[in-house]
Amino acid sequence: MKPTIVLIHGAYAESSSWNDAIGPLLDDGHRVIAWAVPLRGVASDAADLTDLIRSIEGPVVLVGHSYGGAVITNVPADAGQITALVFVAAYALNPGESCADASGLAPGGTLGPTLEFVSLAAGGRDTYIAQDKYHHQFCEDLPADVSRLMAVTQRPIAESALGEPSPAQEPLWRSVPSWFIFGSEDRNIPGGAHQIMADRVSAKRTVEIAGASHVVGMSHVSETVELIREAASADALAEA
Numbered sequence: 001m002k003p004t005i006v007l008i009h010g011a012y013a014e015s016s017s018w019n020d021a022i023g024p025l026l027d028d029g030h031r032v033i034a035w036a037v038p039l040r041g042v043a044s045d046a047a048d049l050t051d052l053i054r055s056i057e058g059p060v061v062l063v064g065h066s067y068g069g070a071v072i073t074n075v076p077a078d079a080g081q082i083t084a085l086v087f088v089a090a091y092a093l094n095p096g097e098s099c100a101d102a103s104g105l106a107p108g109g110t111l112g113p114t115l116e117f118v119s120l121a122a123g124g125r126d127t128y129i130a131q132d133k134y135h136h137q138f139c140e141d142l143p144a145d146v147s148r149l150m151a152v153t154q155r156p157i158a159e160s161a162l163g164e165p166s167p168a169q170e171p172l173w174r175s176v177p178s179w180f181i182f183g184s185e186d187r188n189i190p191g192g193a194h195q196i197m198a199d200r201v202s203a204k205r206t207v208e209i210a211g212a213s214h215v216v217g218m219s220h221v222s223e224t225v226e227l228i229r230e231a232a233s234a235d236a237l238a239e240a
Contacts, residue, residue, distance in 0.1 A: 010066025011157035014161025046074035084231035106192025126156035
């Protein structure tokens with residue numbers, strides 16, 4: 001039985017960011033779910049994802065982009081038959097570490113000055129990337145017309161979610177084999193921080209794409225799909 005591939009997007013994006021990867025994975029015979037992440041908090045989002053995984057029969061591969069990596073990190077190992085994790089320019093957090101902390105593991109992040117804030121009636125603030133800064137900050141290796149649409153359709157993340165300590169005392173990557181891909185020109189999570197996180201999870205394979213932005217999964221679809229295929233393949237799982 002081929003694994004179900006669950007794709008988990010990050011902040012300032014939405015599930016359509018996986019569109020170009022979905023077709024090849026479906027053609028391979030996988031069931032694919034591009035989950036709409038609430039972007040409200042690491043613990044609550046991971047709990048919602050856990051509920052989804054518990055409903056899936058058979059093996060599951062979790063693929064997280066950016067904040068989506070923090071979410072999959074906090075899924076419990078007994079949520080289902082989770083056989084592999086793929087971090088796509090994503091956070092692989094230690095216990096008690098926040099996304100903001102991990103972004104500071106190496107210099108080069110420039111997200112903060114690009115953010116705009118919306119106060120919420122229930123308290124707290126949502127964060128967006130300013131539309132006029134979105135292309136340069138988030139996805140400079142995508143065509144400008146694509147970036148313009150993404151800037152308009154971006155989903156906000158709660159400010160508190162970026163600073164929330166990762167609650168899991170046993171991160172999922174400690175018990176499930178992981179793969180890692182990131183771009184050298186990522187301005188949200190610096191390349192050096194990605195390398196530290198890839199090393200900490202003892203990634204089966206780490207792919208750094210020269211010149212790629214934070215949306216390496218969109219700008220380098222073939223390399224990303226190939227890594228997901230490797231993680232999902234019987235040979236890769238046997239070697240793990």
